[in-house]
Amino acid sequence: xxxxxxxxxxxxxxxxxxxxxxxxxxxxxxxxxxxxxxxxxxxxxxxxxxxxxxxxxxxxxxxxxxxxxxxxxxxxxxxxxxxxxxxxxxxxxxxxxxxxxxxxxxxxxxxxxxxxxxxxxxxxxxxxxxxxxxxxxxxxxxxxxxxxxxxxxxxxxx
Numbered sequence: 001x002x003x004x005x006x007x008x009x010x011x012x013x014x015x016x017x018x019x020x021x022x023x024x025x026x027x028x029x030x031x032x033x034x035x036x037x038x039x040x041x042x043x044x045x046x047x048x049x050x051x052x053x054x055x056x057x058x059x060x061x062x063x064x065x066x067x068x069x070x071x072x073x074x075x076x077x078x079x080x081x082x083x084x085x086x087x088x089x090x091x092x093x094x095x096x097x098x099x100x101x102x103x104x105x106x107x108x109x110x111x112x113x114x115x116x117x118x119x120x121x122x123x124x125x126x127x128x129x130x131x132x133x134x135x136x137x138x139x140x141x142x143x144x145x146x147x148x149x150x151x152x153x154x155x156x157x158x
Contacts, residue, residue: 015132015133016145016146017147021127028089031088032081032084036081036084039084043073043076043080044073049073086103089102093143101137101140102138105137105141106136106140110123123136132144
């Protein structure tokens with residue numbers, strides 16, 4: 001039986017689960033770390049505080065880091081990272097408006113000291129418990145994160 005194109009059924013979408021999304025998030029952070037490291041290197045040289053990096057020791061409290069680098073350096077670095085992150089996701093995700101909404105309702109909250117980690121945990125742990133595997137920032141912005149079907153060797157369905 002032949003069906004006209006208007007009568008064919010679309011396949012049920014496959015939503016990306018928590019493990020796939022965490023893996024993608026790690027890749028995003030690695031990609032974002034490179035320009036951030038370059039920016040911080042140039043900024044520290046420009047502010048004449050590049051030698052402060054050599055004096056850092058593991059486990060130093062945030063107060064020591066602030067003392068070594070100063071509030072201005074930290075705030076400029078954070079502002080650069082937020083702007084770069086927003087542009088990265090707004091350009092690479094499907095819809096600029098929705099990508100911006102996802103960023104401001106999700107990733108931006110994660111940068112709030114102390115509260116950010118709690119928001120991150122609640123956001124991540126909501127994914128397995130929603131019908132369409134949505135985090136809070138996905139639901140608020142009306143986004144779905146879909147898993148692409150596997151492709152065969154010639155680019156067609158697998």
